[in-house]
Amino acid sequence: MIIARTRKDLNKTLQFFSQEPGKLALIPTMGNLHDGHLSLIKLAKLNAKKTITTIFVNPLQFGKNEDYYKYPRTEETDIQKLTKEKCDILFIPKNKNEVFPEYEKLKQIEAGKLGNELCGKIRPGHFNGVLTVVNKIFEIIRPDIAIFGAKDYQQQILIKHMAKNLHPYLSLLKAPIIRSKNGVALSSRNNYLSKTEITLASNLFKCLENSVKSYKKNVLLHEIIDNAKKFLIAKNLDPDYFELRDSKLNIIKDSSFNGKKIFLSSVKINNTRLIDNIEF
Numbered sequence: 001m002i003i004a005r006t007r008k009d010l011n012k013t014l015q016f017f018s019q020e021p022g023k024l025a026l027i028p029t030m031g032n033l034h035d036g037h038l039s040l041i042k043l044a045k046l047n048a049k050k051t052i053t054t055i056f057v058n059p060l061q062f063g064k065n066e067d068y069y070k071y072p073r074t075e076e077t078d079i080q081k082l083t084k085e086k087c088d089i090l091f092i093p094k095n096k097n098e099v100f101p102e103y104e105k106l107k108q109i110e111a112g113k114l115g116n117e118l119c120g121k122i123r124p125g126h127f128n129g130v131l132t133v134v135n136k137i138f139e140i141i142r143p144d145i146a147i148f149g150a151k152d153y154q155q156q157i158l159i160k161h162m163a164k165n166l167h168p169y170l171s172l173l174k175a176p177i178i179r180s181k182n183g184v185a186l187s188s189r190n191n192y193l194s195k196t197e198i199t200l201a202s203n204l205f206k207c208l209e210n211s212v213k214s215y216k217k218n219v220l221l222h223e224i225i226d227n228a229k230k231f232l233i234a235k236n237l238d239p240d241y242f243e244l245r246d247s248k249l250n251i252i253k254d255s256s257f258n259g260k261k262i263f264l265s266s267v268k269i270n271n272t273r274l275i276d277n278i279e280f
């Protein structure tokens with residue numbers, strides 16, 4: 001695997017790879033790679049000739065009181081995992097100027113109305129930061145395909161909107177959520193949890209599954225949502241939101257909606273926020 005730490009090195013590597021035919025697939029990450037990320041790389045390898053992963057903890061997407069400084073940075077093991085998966089290129093910028101040369105003057109992309117709902121409501125500005133960095137990475141790398149995980153469903157929808165306008169020739173793939181045995185969706189932030197907290201966290205997936213069952217049994221939507229929130233609170237999971245939306249994240253008001261839909265939730269366990277969803 002070729003590792004580039006500056007834009008200059010990255011450009012040289014991309015130029016070299018562009019001489020070979022075949023599509024280039026991109027997996028943008030913030031590192032601390034787990035099996036969820038590795039599944040994205042496997043999917044990339046099935047869909048493209050060459051794969052590039054980026055590892056960059058993007059300061060723009062963290063709020064003032066969030067975990068930017070303590071976000072797990074595990075470069076050495078990440079490199080080992082990527083090498084094992086036979087990723088071709090890793091771009092791991094040595095500092096933020098390699099991604100945003102004029103950081104102080106940066107104008108962020110606006111994520112719009114949906115960017116202020118669900119996770120955007122509890123993390124103001126978060127999705128502007130995500131779209132700004134993802135757009136920049138797309139501009140720098142110009143991949144044919146980019147892959148994002150379904151756990152961050154809202155992120156993936158917002159990136160789709162942004163890319164439709166700014167990168168119309170790019171194909172986006174959504175990779176399924178990877179869960180541990182007890183149902184917890186894999187996330188770098190699970191590292192913050194104790195064993196007891198991980199056991200509690202498994203109730204989030206149970207709650208989503210029970211809500212899907214209730215919906216299929218025609219239980220009224222407001223009852224499903226009330227029960228879900230009560231269940232989560234009883235398990236020491238403090239819900240930021242628990243909602244049913246259609247697959248484009250439009251609000252669904254009642255239980256008669258027949259199209260593709262998704263229950264989404266964000267909960268806090270002590271100081272750690274976890275998100276999960278089920279599409280059905």
Ligand code: PAF
Pocket residue numbers: 028029030056058061130133134152155
């Ligand atoms: O999902 C993530 O890890 C990040 O939000 C992303 C897409 C790499 C942008 O920083």
